[in-house]
Amino acid sequence: MSLIFDRRTLLVGATATLAGCDRLARNEGVREALFSAENFHKWAQRSLMTRDAMAREFRPDQISPIFRSNGTANPNTPEYRALWRTGFADWRLKITGLVDRPLSLSLAQLRSLPHREQITRHDCVEGWSAIGKWRGVPLALILDAARMNSRARYILFHCADFMGDGRPYYESIDLIDAFHPQTVLAFALNDRPLTVANGAPLRLRVERHLGYKHAKYLMEIKAVDSLSGIGEGKGGYWEDRAGYDWYAGI
């Protein structure tokens, strides 16, 4: 019995089995099957919830004492530093792509538009959560103002930061999430202008998704009909680089 069950044998057995799983996961068919689970989860969740099902909103006393940042804490490019030095006075958000009226909006213009406040929980894919109060302009308002074309299927977000490897950060969502009432372009967190670590001057809040979808340092929003040909075609920086799920509601 000790032969079957000693710790060493158990370890060797576990390692061999797991190594087998690793080898399996290099097989293209197995990989595809594993990755396609995302589609099942997306289908199941979208079947269970209405289009406008709201992410939980919290009370002010439930806000996290510190809202930690993740990913890029400062884009630190010459362009970004120049924008930051003037308090983002020269920064413009461009709305382009499949729209009839491309826009270029200043921070002051965004702040003067009707806005929404929401106290929501931010869930990082890593497992931590933080609750913060966001103020921003509903994305739907901007897309309507730009007269989005009916051929548009996805909304792309181009950012000012390059994650370590020099590739520009970008993200994308579909129209169900783009027109969701809680999807806002946030310029304030906990009643103060967004800090650089949390995405100044403007970040996406796409509640009902994990943190990596909430693109920081927004520079350009683009309506497109397909994600192919953009980056590596998987819809976002982490999706391209690390194989994260594009549908991050899971």
Add this chain to the structure above:
Amino acid sequence: MAGPSPHVAPPTPIVLRHRWPVRLWHWLNAILLYVLFTSGLGIFNAHPRLYWGQYGANFDHAWLELERFGGWITLPGHYDLAMSRHWHLAAAPLFAFALLAYMLWALMKGHIARDLAFRREDLAPRHILRDILDHARLRFPTGEAALRYNVLQKASYIAVIFVALPLLILTGLTMSPGMNAAWPWLVDLFGGRQSARSIHFIMAFALATFFLVHIVMVLLAGPINELRSMITGRYRLPRERP
């Protein structure tokens, strides 16, 4: 020389012990829970801290803080959060729907009422005490009695099937921001997302403990007979003690 040797007793009968849905579910679980546990540890490694309540990040009070689990027990064998999640999220729905199917089958076919539900005599304090003592002395039931689950077995199987596994599935669902919007009551039931994450972790380790005890019991009770009964369903009754 006529007649059997006095030292060789006639073989005891072989009976059909486990029906195919039980056997299928058992081995499916063996694979899926292995994948879920090891990929779950890979996911946990991304933030090896646990909290109670609605939120929790590095600056908040963690009730548990661990080092990362080693590559020998995580899937994949190196840190890769995306791949761990792909394994976990592919196995999880199969596991959940298999439990649901098993529960429906067991309920309809009377497996729960016949084999798992406590009987009045099971719960007599003297009976429970004797069962504990029998386990402590590693005295396993023989003859026909070996076909019935004893009270500790029933209690642990009921705890696993009706408490640990459903809790794992339900707390797992609350890890998803999409599910939180669809079923907000579920995350409330567990007192917040970080509490649910803690319960998910605790249940995973409770189940791993059950797994280890389960294996030890199989080895002690006669691994070949027990394994055969879980593969083919056929089980040789243990000889009555003289």
